[in-house]
Amino acid sequence: MSSSFSLKILGTASAVPVIGRHQSAQVLDVRGRFFLIDCGEGVQHQLFRFKVPLMKIEAICISHIHGDHVFGLFGLLSTFSMEGRQAPLDIYAPGNFGPILKFYLSYYGEGLGYEIRFHQVACKDVQVIFGAKSFEILAFPLKHRLDTFGYMFREKMPQMNIRKEALAKYGFTLAEIGTLKRGEDLLRPAGPDEGADFMNGFTRHSGTDNDLVITNAEAAYRPYEPRSYAYVSDTAPFPQLASWVKGVDLLYHESTYLAEFAEKALARFHSTTLDAARCALEAGAGKLVIAHYSSSNQNPALYQAEARTIFPETYAANDGDVFEIPEKKTYL
Numbered sequence: 001m002s003s004s005f006s007l008k009i010l011g012t013a014s015a016v017p018v019i020g021r022h023q024s025a026q027v028l029d030v031r032g033r034f035f036l037i038d039c040g041e042g043v044q045h046q047l048f049r050f051k052v053p054l055m056k057i058e059a060i061c062i063s064h065i066h067g068d069h070v071f072g073l074f075g076l077l078s079t080f081s082m083e084g085r086q087a088p089l090d091i092y093a094p095g096n097f098g099p100i101l102k103f104y105l106s107y108y109g110e111g112l113g114y115e116i117r118f119h120q121v122a123c124k125d126v127q128v129i130f131g132a133k134s135f136e137i138l139a140f141p142l143k144h145r146l147d148t149f150g151y152m153f154r155e156k157m158p159q160m161n162i163r164k165e166a167l168a169k170y171g172f173t174l175a176e177i178g179t180l181k182r183g184e185d186l187l188r189p190a191g192p193d194e195g196a197d198f199m200n201g202f203t204r205h206s207g208t209d210n211d212l213v214i215t216n217a218e219a220a221y222r223p224y225e226p227r228s229y230a231y232v233s234d235t236a237p238f239p240q241l242a243s244w245v246k247g248v249d250l251l252y253h254e255s256t257y258l259a260e261f262a263e264k265a266l267a268r269f270h271s272t273t274l275d276a277a278r279c280a281l282e283a284g285a286g287k288l289v290i291a292h293y294s295s296s297n298q299n300p301a302l303y304q305a306e307a308r309t310i311f312p313e314t315y316a317a318n319d320g321d322v323f324e325i326p327e328k329k330t331y332l
Contacts, residue, residue: 002032005155005227005325007250009317010046012291014256015068017041018298021319023068024291026252027052028229030135030153036060037151037231043072044079050320055085059130061137062093063233064148065100074104081112088115092129092139094147095120121149126244134158140244142235144269150233152245155226159183166219180220188212225328230285234292236266237275242282249325251285254292255316259306261294273303277310291317 006029011022023040027047034056036043047054063069080089091101101118121129121139130137135155142148159181162172172180179186190210230245232253245251253276257265265272271279273290280288288311290303297303300316307314315323 003224003327004029004032005229005327007229007252007289007323007325008050008052009289009291009319009321009323010043010050010052011038011040012293012300012317012319013040013068014254014292014294015066016295017068018295021293021298022046023071024063024233025072026231027057028153030155033058033132035137035153038063038069038233039071039073039076040068041071044076046319047076054079055083055087057089058087059090059092061151061231062091062097063142063150063231064094064144064146065097066146066234069233070097070100074108077104077112077116078108080114085114088117090117090119090130092119092121092137092151094149095122096147122147123149126152140241142233142241143238144234144236148234150231150235150241150245152228152230152248154228155224157226158223160216160220161223162220163218166214170214170219172219180214180216183216183220185216186214186219188214223329227325227328229325232276232279234270236269237271237279242279245279245283245285247284249286250289250323251280251283251287252289252291252317253279255290255303255307256292256294258297258302273306274310277307277314280311280314285311286313287323288314289317289321289323290314 008027010025013021013023017023022042024038025040025043026037028035036057123139124141126138126140128136129139138152139149142150160183162177162180176186228248229250230248234254254271255273255276256270257272259272259274262272276290290307304314304316
């Protein structure tokens with residue numbers, strides 16, 4: 001299984017596309033599985049331009065139905081069909097996306113060749129909307145002019161691995177290996193020959209009487225710590241957000257306006273550079289990526305400089321940028 005966890009930015013503009021900047025769209029590679037997040041105008045060009053394997057996209061997450069986040073969808077759905085897609089496509093979106101999809105299917109759905117499965121997102125707190133063996137997708141509400149949701153992709157906590165040297169030393173049974181993999185300590189009750197076992201090199205720990213207790217730390221290790229990515233689309237700042245993305249490794253947070261336009265941002269239910277930076281700081285994020293720039297200012301350096309006054313690990317994105325979340329090994 002691939003250990004990749006990387007974000008590719010396809011679009012960084014907000015309501016109006018500009019030369020060199022497409023509208024909101026990203027592709028997240030989670031262990032070799034590809035997810036498209038929002039689908040602004042021109043997304044197909046960006047997918048081809050940045051060599052994203054089109055047919056590997058297994059699901060699309062739509063934050064809300066404003067045009068700069070969905071105007072690229074109809075063409076993409078049709079291209080999937082023309083390219084011979086047969087695998088089902090899952091789309092996660094607010095309920096008001098349903099009529100849009102129905103309209104598309106009523107005119108262009110005949111002979112599509114693959115199933116589109118619409119999953120309505122409706123939550124008032126953080127909620128798991130998709131679960132796989134090694135990771136899950138969570139949704140959470142944002143504060144915009146209509147129903148809008150953010151998404152978090154998070155690896156699940158892996159089982160413990162058995163240390164080779166401990167296996168050689170103790171000769172664990174299958175049942176004992178199962179106990180250790182669950183993260184539990186192992187108790188071997190004292191038997192009539194426990195003294196001989198002790199003399200043969202077993203380590204005595206603080207068990208009952210002469211029981212042998214093998215701690216999980218001695219016998220097992222966690223192969224990696226889970227990684228996470230959160231996508232915060234159009235939103236005004238609100239108190240709960242930082243807690244919902246607490247500890248995230250990579251946080252994307254829209255920053256439509258520079259700080260001097262804070263009143264305009266609030267009136268339009270958007271965020272400024274400083275709003276995004278404060279959220280990242282309060283959440284204890286590892287790294288902050290900002291974009292969704294206003295068409296009135298297309299200098300990412302200004303956005304980045306402002307945000308870094310509060311959160312130094314801020315990166316103003318350009319179309320085509322890639323942000324890797326390296327695997328966090330806990331044992332060598």
